[in-house]
Amino acid sequence: MSIVPELMAANERYASQFTNGDLPMPPRHKLVVLTCMDARIDPLRALGLAEGDVHVLRNSGGRPTIDVVRSIAVSQEMLGTREIVVIHHTECGSVRITNDSIRQRLTESLGPDAGRAAGEIDFLPFTDLDQSVRDDMAILKSSPLLQPETEISGFIFDVKTGRLQQVDPT
């Protein structure tokens, strides 16, 4: 059964107490937060942020894909952000897969069309959590589409404690 009726009822309560109708479009903190889709992470609450404060980008792993670079370029050029925070996390699904294993699973459960489509996708698994954060900071830093003065920091979120640990970029 779809969860949509439950979501709509909850949104009705949210809208009935809504006081953010005058927020400007540009993020108050000129910040983009890039993190994983993982259900255990609420990036706004974990960072003490609220509506209006930051752009949030999320995908599997919190990796700086072309889609992320596209989004940051728009965020910076159109809405003036100049800082990026990359947050990976403990117990990430991206360390439990390899490209081969996820492609094989998708082929087995969905068939050869899925197998072909999956074969063209890099699922961006990683093995070393700290290194994955350093890699992603470096990828962003080297992109010609980011403003050169962009400040980039990297963190690991511990899903057992809710605590962020900063990762040295070098």
Next chain:
Amino acid sequence: MSIVPELMAANERYASQFTNGDLPMPPRHKLVVLTCMDARIDPLRALGLAEGDVHVLRNSGGRPTIDVVRSIAVSQEMLGTREIVVIHHTECGSVRITNDSIRQRLTESLGPDAGRAAGEIDFLPFTDLDQSVRDDMAILKSSPLLQPETEISGFIFDVKTGRLQQVDPT
């Protein structure tokens, strides 16, 4: 000046009251929420959700890019989600740009290397908000990488009222 010290202090307060250390990795609601990076949207609060409930994917516009399909395939295959909610919103930056305009702006502010990189990216602008939601539901529905029983719903979030309006898929 970087906002990192402020974020770290806020995270220390979050961690000191953290009670979610036992949450399982699979999302409680078997749901993926795909929405825009826009600062005015807090998808969890707007839908009455919390840590542990759903996977959240966010990019510029809330569009179903390859990166989004990659992430949903992982979410479904590894962590059992079977429903997707697509949420676009009023006053979206994606209706204020065209591929030509954003590429020209990036070239002017960052130089020819940025112009070449931007020329290879579709920034996924749109003009009709309702149609953009319908298009994105259709793109997801037709992907060979999604489980065939996936339920997909589409919504528009009104940034002035905080209210969601469902979009008919046809």
